[in-house]
Amino acid sequence: QVQLQESGPGLVKPSETLSLTCTVSGGSINNYYWSWIRQPPGKGLEWIGYIYYTGSTNYNPSLKSRVTISVDTSNNQFSLKLSSVTAADTAVYYCARGFYPNSYITIFPYWGQGTLVTVSS
Amino acid sequence: DIVMTQSPDSLAVSLGERATINCKSSQSVLFSSNNKNYLAWYQQKPGQPPKLLIYWASTRVSGVPDRFSGSGSGTDFTLTISSLQAEDVAVYYCQQYYSNPGGSFGQGTKLEIK
Numbered sequence: 001q002v003q004l005q006e007s008g009p010g011l012v013k014p015s016e017t018l019s020l021t022c023t024v025s026g027g028s029i030n031n032y033y034w035s036w037i038r039q040p041p042g043k044g045l046e047w048i049g050y051i052y053y054t055g056s057t058n059y060n061p062s063l064k065s066r067v068t069i070s071v072d073t074s075n076n077q078f079s080l081k082l083s084s085v086t087a088a089d090t091a092v093y094y095c096a097r098g099f100y101p102n103s104y105i106t107i108f109p110y111w112g113q114g115t116l117v118t119v120s121s
Numbered sequence: 122d123i124v125m126t127q128s129p130d131s132l133a134v135s136l137g138e139r140a141t142i143n144c145k146s147s148q149s150v151l152f153s154s155n156n157k158n159y160l161a162w163y164q165q166k167p168g169q170p171p172k173l174l175i176y177w178a179s180t181r182v183s184g185v186p187d188r189f190s191g192s193g194s195g196t197d198f199t200l201t202i203s204s205l206q207a208e209d210v211a212v213y214y215c216q217q218y219y220s221n222p223g224g225s226f227g228q229g230t231k232l233e234i235k
Contacts, residue, residue: 035223045171045214047223058222094170106218107161109182111170 002027004095004112012089012119018082022095022112029053029076033098035106036069036080038091039114046091047106050098051078058104085119092116123147123220127213127227133235140202142230144215149195152219159219162191162200164211165229171214175200202232210234 008020022034036048049059051069059067068081082089092114099107124147134140150159158178163171173182175191178198188203202209212231218224 044228045216045226047225050223060223096170099173099176104221105159106216106222106224107173107176108163108171109173111172114170 002097002110004097004110006093006095006112006115008115008117010116010118012085012117013121014086014119015084018080018085018089018093018117018119020080020093020095020115020117022078022080024076024078024097029071029073029078031101033104033106034071034078035096035098035108037094037096037108037111038089039094040088040091041116048080048082048093050104050106052104087119090117090119123150123217123225125215125217125225125227127215127230129230130228131231131233133233134202134205135235136207137204138235140205140209140232142200142213142215142232144193144198144200144227146196146198146217146219150217150219151195158194158198159217159224160191160193160198161216161218162189163214163216164209165214166211205232205234207234 003025005023012018030053033050035050051057066083071078094114095112096108097110126145128143160178162175165171179191212229215227
């Protein structure tokens, strides 16, 4: 059974860069698309972007200028960087895996538990 | 952008009764070449990540109780819980994955026991 676990700082200062890593266990990172999704406290879900194990990426247009997602296949990990953060970026950040191998269709059967990142000075 | 709008925002239903949640997309999510609706439903309980219940509008994920069903096509979709159980209290989200990249989610419907 595939498991995902987010890790990274829970507090980031305004204007700095948020950095998170998702570690995949119970399966290979190869042959799937891997996404980041966030949820502000008490609000709905927003897809941030995905990466294919080859390194190919696609981002939410609303965040594209500030987002970078990268992959480390040797360690079965992928990472998120979000620059120039503000209080509006405070959210629970989830990593998730796509449903079908080699397909960018964004159905998410596997999710990490999520990590709360607060943007505050 | 495709906007997903759910109704109602919150719902209280008695145990054993039917619960119905609606989801409307601002444009069709039916892909004509394969006749599939690119629509999923998720359940989220407090402190947990969302759980995929249904995809392709009506395909139930293995292990999801058959009291959960999805229906609809084009722009109008429904999640039905035929006989509400206490463990079904949650927030439910619809998601379209028609538009690439990423798709979009509805605002959520909070389901409670009456």
